[in-house]
Amino acid sequence: MTIEHTFGETTIEAEPERVVTIGFNEQDFALALGVTPVGVREYLSYDANTRPWAVDLLPDEPLPTVGAEELDLEAIAALQPDLILGVYSFIDESTYDLLSQIAPTVAESADYELGATPWQEQTRMDGAALGKADEADALVADVEGAFADAREANPSFEGQTLALDYWFEGTHGALPDTDLRMQFFTELGFQAPATTGSLSAESLGALDGDVLVAAGTDQATLLAEPLFAALPVVAEDRTVFVGGFDKQFPAALGFTSPLSLPYALELIVPPLAAAADADPATPVEQIAI
Numbered sequence: 001m002t003i004e005h006t007f008g009e010t011t012i013e014a015e016p017e018r019v020v021t022i023g024f025n026e027q028d029f030a031l032a033l034g035v036t037p038v039g040v041r042e043y044l045s046y047d048a049n050t051r052p053w054a055v056d057l058l059p060d061e062p063l064p065t066v067g068a069e070e071l072d073l074e075a076i077a078a079l080q081p082d083l084i085l086g087v088y089s090f091i092d093e094s095t096y097d098l099l100s101q102i103a104p105t106v107a108e109s110a111d112y113e114l115g116a117t118p119w120q121e122q123t124r125m126d127g128a129a130l131g132k133a134d135e136a137d138a139l140v141a142d143v144e145g146a147f148a149d150a151r152e153a154n155p156s157f158e159g160q161t162l163a164l165d166y167w168f169e170g171t172h173g174a175l176p177d178t179d180l181r182m183q184f185f186t187e188l189g190f191q192a193p194a195t196t197g198s199l200s201a202e203s204l205g206a207l208d209g210d211v212l213v214a215a216g217t218d219q220a221t222l223l224a225e226p227l228f229a230a231l232p233v234v235a236e237d238r239t240v241f242v243g244g245f246d247k248q249f250p251a252a253l254g255f256t257s258p259l260s261l262p263y264a265l266e267l268i269v270p271p272l273a274a275a276a277d278a279d280p281a282t283p284v285e286q287i288a289i
Contacts (some may be wrong), residue, residue, distance in 0.1 A: 001129065001131065002095045002129055002261070003125060004108055004110065004115050005087075005107040005108060005109060005110060005125070005131050006107050006109065006110040007093050007096045007107050008014070008109050009131075010100075010104045010105060010106050010107075010133075011084075011104065012129055013104075015075060015081075015130075015264065016035075016081075016082045016129070016130060016131075017082060018038045018079065018082050018083070018112050019035055019037045019038060019039045019081060019084075019085060019130070020038060020040070020076055020079055020081040020083070020084050020085070021039070021041060021084075021085045022040040022041050022042055022066065022067075022076070022084060022085065022086040022087075022089045022091070022099070023041065023085060023086050023087050023088035023089045023122075024043060024044070024073055024088055024089070024090075024254070024255050025043075025088050025107060025122075025254065025255040025256060025260075026041070026085045026086065026087060026088055026122075026126065027040040027048075027063065028053075028054060028255050028257030028258070028259045028260060029040070029085070029087075029122060029123060029126040029181055029190060029257055029258065030048055030085065030130070031054055031057040031058070031258050031259065032123075032139055032151035032258040033126065033127055033130055033135055033136060034135070035131065035132075035170055036057075036059060036063075037063060037085075037131055038063075038064065038079050038081065038151070039063065039064045039066045039076060039079045039081070040064070040065060040066065040074065040208030041065065041066060041067055041068070041071070041089070041117060042065040042067065042068040042252070043254070044068060044069065044126045044245075045134050045244075045245040045246055045247050045251075046211055046245060046251040046254070047149075047153065047246075048251070049063075051248075051251060051252075051260070051262035052090060052248065052263065053252060053255075053259045053260045054165045054259050054261070055260070055262075056196055059182060063083075064079065065100045066079070067122065071091070071095065071099075072087075072260045073098055073102070073226040074100070076099065076179070077102045078098075079222050080134045081102065081103040082103055082104070083103055083106075083130070084099050084102065084103050084104070084105040084106070085104060085105075085106050085126055085129060086099070086105060086106060086107050086108070087108055087109065087117055087121075087122045087125050087126060088108070088115065088117065088122060088180075089106070089108070090105070090114060090115055090244055096289075097286065102161060102174075103252060105246050106126070108256055109121050109122075109125065110145060112178075113178050115178075115180070116178040116179070116180070118141065118180070118274050119143075119180065119183075119256045119257060119258070120144070120184060123136045123139055123140050123257075123258055124136050124137070124140065128138075128139045139258040140258070142258070143261050146156075146227045146261070146262050147187050147188060147265070148218050149189055149259075150265055150269050151189050152186075153269075154189075154264075154269065154272070154273050155189075155277070156273070156276050156278070157188050157189035157190055157272070157273075157276055158167070158189035158213055159180060159189065160191065160209070160210035160276055161189055161190070161191050161192075161193055161204060161209030161210045161211070162185050162190035162191070162192070162193075162209060162210065162211040162212070162213065163192075163193045163206065163207045163208075163209050163211075163213070163215050164179075164181060164182050164185060164211060164215070164232075165194075165207050165214045165215065165216075166181075166212065166215055166216050166264045167215065167217050167222065168216055170273070171198060171199070172196060172198075172199045172204060172207065172228070173196065173198045173199055173207055173208060173272055174192075174193055174199060175192075175196060175197045175198070176192060176196040177192040180256040181253045181254065181256065183256075184253055184256065184261070184264065188269075188272070190211065190264050193206055193207070193209050194206070201227050204227050204231060206235065207216075207228075207229070207231060207234045208231045208234070209233060210232045210238065210276065211217070211233065211238050211239075211240070211272065211275045212234065212238065212239040212240070212275075213239070213240045213242060213246065213268075213272075214239055214240070214241050214242065215243070215244075215245070215249075215250045215253075216244060216245060216250075217243075217244050218241070218244060219241040219243075219286065221249075222241065224261050235239070235281075236237060236275070236281065237275070237284050238284070239275065239276045240268065240272060240275055240284060240286065240287070241286050241287075242268070242286075243287065247264075247287070247289060248267065248287075248289045249264060249267045249268060249287050249289075252267070266288075267287050268287070270284055270285065271286060271287060272283050
């Protein structure tokens with residue numbers, strides 16, 4: 001099998017037996033396709049060893065890690081992989097060249113911006129590399145069906161503006177629709193706000209759309225910020241607070257995988273429906289985990 005990607009193409013001569021996943025979410029894709037990696041990239045800010053959407057597929061002992069923010073090339077080589085998957089790894093070409101000396105390496109798609117390969121394409125690329133193209137297509141169809149069911153049950157989502165606010169160390173930021181995490185909401189029918197990126201206190205109005213989803217810290221911390229609390233989308237109870245990055249929904253959204261997406265839908269769709277129904281009397285039941 002030959003896989004095309006942003007750094008050229010990679011040929012895989014035989015079905016791999018020792019797979020290392022260096023994408024931040026990639027271990028989920030391998031597990032969904034029936035492959036347990038021999039090494040994975042550590043997920044930041046969340047204990048991925050207990051993630052509920054993959055608990056039945058994870059081994060009893062935590063999988064060996066090969067780096068977190070930075071990759072540990074020696075640890076990867078020591079695992080003697082015959083395939084390295086890195087579709088959501090953000091590696092540069094020099095790192096790709098080094099990894100390719102260890103084992104055939106699959107990098108991000110050349111058809112999208114860095115870090116913007118949709119989960120459907122990542123599923124298909126990883127599936128092809130693992131010799132499981134048909135299984136990958138079936139996974140994509142199943143998860144796309146779950147999104148279609150959610151849209152059909154909630155036609156009010158279509159066309160409404162939703163800002164996904166990622167709060168980090170006191171700074172707000174609205175994610176663009178090229179970000180996988182925002183793509184989750186556009187796939188439900190919402191539109192990204194016109195202004196995205198890091199927001200100063202004076203520009204928080206960019207968050208004031210039809211619906212707001214706030215991640216990165218707890219509700220009380222955010223409401224203690226007067227300018228944030230005064231936004232109509234917040235004051236009128238059209239906001240879903242999903243908690244810090246160590247909580248289940250932000251983590252499931254961060255993985256954006258065929259395993260985590262159905263779980264994320266189950267958590268977020270009910271409060272989203274309440275926030276998007278244009279009735280201020282409808283309480284938004286916040287996600288508690």
